[in-house]
Amino acid sequence: MQNLKLTSPIQGKLIPLNEVKDPAFASGAMGAGVGIIPSEGKVFAPFDAKVEVLFETKHAIGLTGVNGEAILIHIGIDTVNLNGAPFNNLVNQGDTVKKGDLLLTFDIEAIKKAGYDVTTPFLITNAYDYNEIIIENDAQSLIAQADKQTKIAEEKSDETSAPDTANNEEANDKYANLSKEECVAAEILDNIGGKDNIRSVEHCATRLRLILNDKTKINEKAIENIDGVKGQFFAAAQYQIILGTGFVNKVYDVVIKQTGNFNSNNKAEAYAQMSMSQKISRTLGDIFVPIIPVLVATGLFMGIRGTLMSLGFEFSDNFLMISQILTDTAFAFLPALVTWSAMKKFGGTPVIGIVLGLMLVAPQLPNAYAIAAGTVDPLYFNILGINIPVVGYQGSVLPALILGIVASKLQAYLKKIIPDVIDLIVTPFLTLFICMILGLLIIGPIMHTIELFIFDAVKTFLEMPFGIGGFVVGGLHQVIVVSGIHHVFNALEIELLSSTGKDMFNAIITGAIVAQGGAALAVAFRTKNKKKRTMYISSIIPAFLGITEPVIFGINLRFMKPFICGLVGGACAGATASLLKLAGTGMGITVIPGTLLYMDRLPAYLLVNFIGLVVAFILTVVCFKPEE
Structure with a gap:
């Protein structure tokens, strides 16, 4: 060779x-x-x-x-x-x-x-x-x-049972006169519940992507054993079958020919099949994910500054002022980021969202941080005998989120009723004017009150004695990831950072993430087949960089016991993080990259990760038997 x-x-x-x-x-x-x-x-x-x-x-x-x-x-x-x-x-x-x-x-x-x-x-x-x-x-x-x-498609584990010869001969006879792509397409259809179980189908460069009516009809093991199929998994509500470049086109064409032209808008179909909680999570993810990189960078700046200061470095007032610009700006104008992203998600004009967000933190309004410190009082507007406090919403999330959604819907409505000839001027004017009044006098006060209640409740839960809150969150986090509703936590982490400057949630979930990697590492350790072991290790490495989907869907969930052992390891690590009151200076990165957020408490962070990894690894070694 x-x-x-x-x-x-x-x-x-x-x-x-x-x-x-x-x-x-x-x-x-x-x-x-x-x-x-x-x-x-x-x-x-x-x-x-x-x-x-x-x-x-x-x-x-x-x-x-x-x-x-x-x-x-x-x-x-x-x-x-x-x-x-x-x-x-x-x-x-x-x-x-x-x-x-x-x-x-x-x-x-x-x-x-x-x-x-x-x-x-x-x-x-x-x-x-x-x-x-x-x-x-x-x-x-x-x-x-x-x-x-x-x-990899030709790997045969030495731990699997012998194939059923009679069934194989029957299958060979059934597909004897078919071409390779026709054979693969027919076998896929047979093992997903037939063509009537397909709701939508499309393909990308390597994978056949299916939206199915009834997932319970899938015979995953049979599909994995089809000659020509290189893997299968669920992601984004789609059942994805890996076929390879070029070959996937041929199989797709056969599927369409045999089943008719299906709706190929998988994204819309996948969204339609989601539960309400999944839809809410996906929507929040679409809004908050675009702004997370900025907050990650801000957290890294804070971590670097804190590390240098803890090492005894002294900085001039001007240098500290520059560093505060780096660390404080994103949170000071956080509502502008949120309204921009919400307007973009719901089809509104993003620049209108930016302006609305800036209105919520306009310098003419009493600063939210100064009010919290007791140095400034809110402004009060008396409307119908009710005194309504008007304040700035620096670092606030929920008022900006709801205002961005309302503004996008209002703009869409105005575009329908306002003549095109004056739409360019009148629609932005009315959108900004109406939403400014709503934001400062109605949406802002109500949503900020709800936001404070939710934040206090979550903070109290995470700070429960004996690490109970961390134990529960660390144990269930990866289950929530599998369910697809984990994006709701983006808003929580942003709120924690903007209100306290620390993210205790990040410290808890990093142990849950590394624990799944530890469980998968134990599976590779117990697996005798060298080819399988190498494939497993290639999926494990991303887990130590904070990405668990490959190990969850490719290894742990397939055998279930490793997944459960990983949950236990995550619970133990989460409890430790809570007991140590560990919190990061940012969000969005965990495990090895996450060390940059904990430079001021690095030993504690390493201990949390070590506990998650070791507990999950040992439990999996003891409980998981490859021959099963």
Whole structure:
């Protein structure tokens, strides 16, 4: 077997494939490769090749080289949902290209603004043909191995029972006269409850994505054993079956041909199938996730400043003032960020949201922090005999959230009734005027009162004696992640940071996250099959970077006992965090990256993570038996 050396098709930072935040790519199920964090939106041909696949959405391209190299370049994660908007193809499917030819361009900022990760998996889909694969650019060189190029789809664990020969012979007879893609499509349909169980179907570069009416009809083990299927899992209310570049198109075409043209708007269908709590969580996630990076950066600034000061560094007044600008600005104008994101989510004009948020923290209003300190009194408006306090809402979340939603709905209504000729002037004027009155006199006071009540209740629960609150949250957090409603905690963490400057919730859940990684590590330790063990480890690494979906859906939930052991480990770690009163200076990052938020209490943070990891690992080693 020969070696293969390829130049990165995109300028940017190379990262190991298992750090890509998508379980299908990170696990190596689609082949060996690397992730690329692009610095410019251009894709070049890494060798002389033919364009085998170019998706209509232009987010992915597959090439076959003159020497047999087969590669897939998938720009971003889940960017198929953008329907080609930020992409521009300069070649077409079937074209012949030379090394260095420009194939595609894409708008990095547009992809990020749409809420998608731009990390680009660069895969060698026939990696098993090579002994060693090296991907390099001007600054880096990475070995792109995927279990020594062994095809994961062909792995057979030495811990599984022997196949049912009679059933296999019957299946072979049933599909004897079908092509490969027809056979795979037929077997998939047989094992998902038939075509009548399909509500919606579409595909991306590598996966068949199904929305099903009844999930209980799925025979997951049978689907995993289909020759041609490289994995399956649930994500975002979709049942996703990994088939591979090019082949997924063929299977999709067969499914459509056999079942008819289904509604292919999986995102809308997935949302329609969610429970009310899941819909609320998804909505809150769509609103708060775009502003989290700013708060993460703010938390890191606070952590660095606190660490330096704890080490005895002395700073001038001017330097401290500059550092306070870095750490305080995002929270001082937090309502503007929230109203902007809420307006954008609900179809309003984002700049109107920004202005409304700034009105909530206008310097003419009494500052919320000064009122809390008792140095300033609220303004009072007497309306119908009722004294209504008017204050600034620095660091507040709920008033800005509700005001942003109300403003977007009001703007949409005004656009329907106001003639187009004056819409540009009248609609923004009325939206701002009405919402300013509502925000300062009605929505603000009511929502702020509710916000304080909720915050005090949550804070009291987390600070319960003997670490009870941390034990409960740490034990249940990953169950909530599986249910898909964990985004509701974004608002809670933002409120904790804006009100106290610390995030105790982050300290609790980091133990829950590392515990799932510890449980999966124990599964790999107990697994005798080397191929399986290597695949498991590739899914475990992201858990120690704060991403548990690969280990939860790929390992722990499949065997259940490791998942439960991970919950116990998370509960123990959460209780420890509560007992130590541990809290981070920011949010959004945990486990290894999260150390930057705890530099002033690093030993306590390491202890919490150690307890979660060790408890989950030991329990799993004791309870999990691979032969079961």
